[in-house]
Amino acid sequence: MGSTVVLQDVWYRYPGGDWILRGVNAEFIKGINLIVGSTGSGKTTILRIAAGTAVRIHGGELRGSVEVGGKSVLIPQDFDYFILNLTVEEELMYSLESSGVPVGVARREAKVLAENLGISHLLDKRVSTLSTGERQRVAIASALALGAEILLIDEPLAYQDPIGARSIVELLSRIDVDSVIVAEHKAHYFLETASRVYITNHGKVVQVNAPWVSLEVSSWVEEKDDWWLKCLGGSSGM
Numbered sequence: 001m002g003s004t005v006v007l008q009d010v011w012y013r014y015p016g017g018d019w020i021l022r023g024v025n026a027e028f029i030k031g032i033n034l035i036v037g038s039t040g041s042g043k044t045t046i047l048r049i050a051a052g053t054a055v056r057i058h059g060g061e062l063r064g065s066v067e068v069g070g071k072s073v074l075i076p077q078d079f080d081y082f083i084l085n086l087t088v089e090e091e092l093m094y095s096l097e098s099s100g101v102p103v104g105v106a107r108r109e110a111k112v113l114a115e116n117l118g119i120s121h122l123l124d125k126r127v128s129t130l131s132t133g134e135r136q137r138v139a140i141a142s143a144l145a146l147g148a149e150i151l152l153i154d155e156p157l158a159y160q161d162p163i164g165a166r167s168i169v170e171l172l173s174r175i176d177v178d179s180v181i182v183a184e185h186k187a188h189y190f191l192e193t194a195s196r197v198y199i200t201n202h203g204k205v206v207q208v209n210a211p212w213v214s215l216e217v218s219s220w221v222e223e224k225d226d227w228w229l230k231c232l233g234g235s236s237g238m
């Protein structure tokens with residue numbers, strides 16, 4: 001199947017805090033990997049670990065083995081990392097140039113990328129003036145411009161209405177990366193396209209195979225985003 005990020009017996013705690021992850025084993029594969037779980041259960045932390053930013057940016061202590069088989073780029077839930085006074089075109093060119101694309105070619109490549117992602121009409125706008133939905137698309141384009149092979153994305157649907165949410169899911173399922181690892185509360189949007197689903201629970205990660213094939217759960221999945229509680233079935237982790 002081809003794994004892209006493999007976590008083996010991973011423990012992590014933020015500075016001065018208790019262990020957040022307690023012996024996590026997870027193998028993320030090609031395609032879309034969905035991480036669900038209750039607030040504060042460690043979804044964002046897992047993305048930070050896969051991005052290599054947990055200790056580098058937040059400090060703390062990491063134990064265990066983390067293997068990342070390609071260039072990973074994290075799109076955090078807030079977009080603080082954008083240089084907000086740039087136009088979308090400048091932002092994409094900046095990312096392309098940072099990943100080694102020659103200056104003379106970057107403008108053309110930025111235009112092609114924008115066309116592929118349906119954001120050509122935004123190229124001249126300043127990132128600071130975009131809606132959060134538009135900014136999410138630009139963030140994805142920017143990650144691709146940076147050469148992302150493994151895209152880590154935190155709650156991309158948080159500010160989307162249903163139509164916007166479906167279009168982001170469609171976009172993430174067709175972009176040219178090896179693997180997408182997405183943490184999301186509005187998880188049902190991803191169920192049809194996810195190759196694997198993981199639930200963060202009490203410091204562990206539980207993998208569920210195609211929970212939607214279970215009749216009992218699938219009747220829930222339609223309208224409830226906490227369907228994964230049924231998958232846990234009262235278990236407290238692996």
Ligand SMILES: Nc1ncnc2c1ncn2[C@@H]1O[C@H](COP(=O)(O)OP(=O)(O)OP(=O)(O)O)[C@@H](O)[C@H]1O
Pocket residue numbers: 014015017020037038039040041042043044045046058183200
């Ligand atoms: N920078 C930080 N410093 C200290 N503790 C943190 C930091 N970031 C997160 N935590 C703590 O780590 C735990 C896991 O947080 P995390 O953000 O990974 O959860 P989450 O599953 O993404 O939650 P949510 O669904 O609300 O986004 C929480 O108890 C949180 O308070």
Ligand SMILES: [Mg+2]
Pocket residue numbers: 043044045154183
């Ligand atoms: Mg989070």
